[in-house]
Amino acid sequence: MRHHLPVFVFLLPFGMAICMPLISLVRPKWCRGLTMLALAAMTGLSVMLYSHVIAQGPIRYALSGWMPPLGIEWIVDGLSGLLLPLLGSLALMGVWYAGPLVTEGKGSIHFHLLTLLLVSGLSGMVMAGDLFNIFVFLEVSALSSYALVGSAGGRALVSAFRYLILGTLGASLYLLGVGYFYAVTGTLNMTDLADRLPDLLASKAVMAGFIFMLIGLGIKMALVPLHGWLPDAYVDAPDSVSPLLAPLVTKVALYAVVRVMYWVVGGEEVGETLPILTLSSWLGAVAALVGAFLALSQQELKRMFAYAGISHVGIIVMGVCLGNPTGFAGGIFYLLTDAVMQAALFYIAGTAFYSLGIRTLADLGRLRGQMPWVIGVLIVIAISMIGIPPSGGFFGKWYIILGALEAGNYIVVGGVVGATLLTLGYFVTIFERIFVDSVSSGPAVLAESPLSMRATMGMLAAASLVLGLMSDPMIRLILDHAFPG
Amino acid sequence: MNASLFDILTIWLQRPNFIAFIILFLWGLYIMIAHHNLIKKLIGMYLVQTSVIFFFITVSAKAGATVPILLNGESVDPALYANPLPHVLMLTAIVVGVATLGVSLALVVAIYRQYGSLDEEVILKQLGE
Known part of the structure; x- marks a missing residue:
């Protein structure tokens, strides 16, 4: 039975997506619950799958019994097994977070159906x-x-x-x-x-x-x-x-x-x-620096975070293209951390707009005194984005730099350090706007955001710290099971 | 390695399929970039997709080829039939292309209802207001 786990990981979100129009016809209020159920089950199964892979080696699943290379094959090894739980859990959190934002009724089915299809497509890509x-x-x-x-x-x-x-x-x-x-x-x-x-x-x-x-x-x-x-x-x-x-x-x-x-x-x-690896790692360095520069000059919160994401894709590319195990493990670890951080950043931007209507940096001062929870999460995520020690972001960058020194690729070292400084730059801008700007916000009333938003943000902030604390066993897992050959 | 220009030209002209592929691909790319009309951009996009399909098919094409079936209980000699795999793959790629076209046409219709125009310049002007 365990051997069939890969196909169930894919079929859960996919099957639920197919059923979604019917469910919305009969019980429109169940859409959200069932979507979350499918995604939770998928996360559980993929955790099981990963532990199975760690214990007994990669699973090669021949679809409908046609043996590869003639048939279609899905591979779950230490790398794809690591990404599946990440996919499932972040999608689950995303749907939970989106609860207050998605209007009940017609809009709701579109959102849930498309999210399930997105997740099944991505999980298929990971396993293909x-x-x-x-x-x-x-x-x-x-x-x-x-x-x-x-x-x-x-x-x-x-x-x-x-x-x-x-x-x-x-x-x-x-x-x-x-x-x-x-x-x-x-x-x-x-x-x-x-x-x-x-x-x-x-x-x-x-x-x-x-x-x-x-x-x-x-x-x-x-x-x-x-x-x-x-x-x-x-x-x-x-x-x-x-x-x-x-x-x-x-x-x-x-x-x-x-x-x-x-x-x-x-x-x-x-x-x-x-020298495709070296060239790609240089491209990664350019991406990290250019993305961070562009982020620095943005006035809109979401746009700044989007450019931050572009810059961090560059950092991951630098890591995985170093061609040695240290850099590779650092890059993959940074990929996990960055996925958590990106989700948290967009949660923050979404919550700030939902509760206070904040879209631009100029309005950020109104957060002060009104949304302590959001500010707290933002501080934790900023620590991780910049790469200050106890966080996951630090250890990812640390291993990438170690790998770069091992490979003698000093452009990558410069790229990571430069991107870190620029990241520090745009977070300083954000915190300056929050804590220093005098905005006539009137009386500081606590603007309560819905529980689902606070819970998901809090969990992701905690996750970015836990990733940092667990970095040693994680890196070991990646080195032992995810590095090719 | 020191083939003359004439040799290179001969080699190229013996492979008209690939020249057709390159022309189709670049033509589609040009339409996507140069035209302001959203529907024309989609036509360019579809041309690019089709050119890649054409590329796959042309790799497996064979003059006077037969079909890969059992004939009187015996399989046809592999040298005689055209490789069926690229054809099957492209069937899937065509389906993907049609789905993409469907989503993009839906978006174009929604854009037209919103902005009353299909011209990118006009839409951008309205966005920049």
Whole structure:
């Protein structure tokens, strides 16, 4: 029975998404509860799956009994097993958080259905064992995120349209890269490709295909300079949606890059023909610095956080592209931490607007004395974003820098340190606005935000600290089970 | 390695499919970037998608190929039939493309109802107000 866990992890959200229209017809009030139930069950199953993988090694699931390489294969190993619980729990929190924001009735079913589809698409991408499956699930998750962004109407429609155009271009480029790989090797299965590619790495077709794939996925993960769609899409998306998209969509695309880079092409071999790892780590450094610079100059809270996300994608890319275990573990650990932090940041922005109507930095002074909970969470998350010791953010950056020193890649060291300083810069701006600005807010009345918002924010703030305290066993887990070879 | 320009041209011209692919892909990309009309952008996007499908099919195409079936209880010699896998993959890719087109047309309709125009310039002017 345990052997079938991977497919249940996918089927839970997917099946519930299919049932959602029917449920909304019969019992419209049950939509939210059932969505949360499905996501909670998915999180539970994926935790079980991960512990199983840790204990007994990777699971290779041949769908409907057709053996790979002919059949379709799903792989759950130490890396994909680690991401599945993260997906499930962050989606569950997102739906819980969004309770007060999502209107009951018609809007509610759209939100819940699309969220479930998004999660099932992303979990499929995480588990997929062949390149074409990644494309299909990439598009399933992308289509639901376009619709989720556009569901706000107004400006969001235009942002969603731009996101769609660029996202589809990215997917097409990825598919083109897959076509090159297929034309050269005649297989799409990752294990099979990993067997055949080492002899063919000198081939220009393989290199071109790999670069097409990187560009396509680079658009999806908003790697500077391919980040154009992200700020508008996340800012204009409803407050219930952006904390779902921000931590998950870009991170899973990044995961796909890691998968292709290390499991298909085989990280080190690429270095000899084309220094793709070093080049990508430099690109990551550029992304981290440019994203943080742009964040520094924003006046809108959500837009600042969106650029912060772009900058942190750069930091993760730097980590995983160092090509040594220390940097890789640091990068993956930072990916987990950053997903938590991104979700928390957008929760904060959403709550500030929900309770006090705050959208811009100029209004932030009104938070003081009115929303102590939000300010407390913001301080904890800021500690983690900047990277001050007890937090998860610190340890991620620490291992990335250690890995960079090991590899002698000083551009990465500079990139991480520079991005840290700039992050400090924009959080100082935020806290200056909160604590120093004199805003005539009238009498300081405690503006109570709904319990679901306070609870989810508090849990994520705690999670970012727990990740820091647990960093040593986590890094060990990643090194032992998630590092290829 | 020191092939003359003539050799390169010959090699290119012997592969008209790939030239057609490149033209379709770049044409679609150009339409996506250059045109202000949202529907035209979608046409460009669809052209890009179709060109990639064309690329896959062209890789597996074979002149005078037959179908991969059992004939009188014996399988056809693999050298005689066209590789069916890319065709099947592209069937899925076409479905994905149609779904994308559906979502994008829904967005375009909503945009038109909101702003009364399909011209990007006009919409941006209204957004910038």
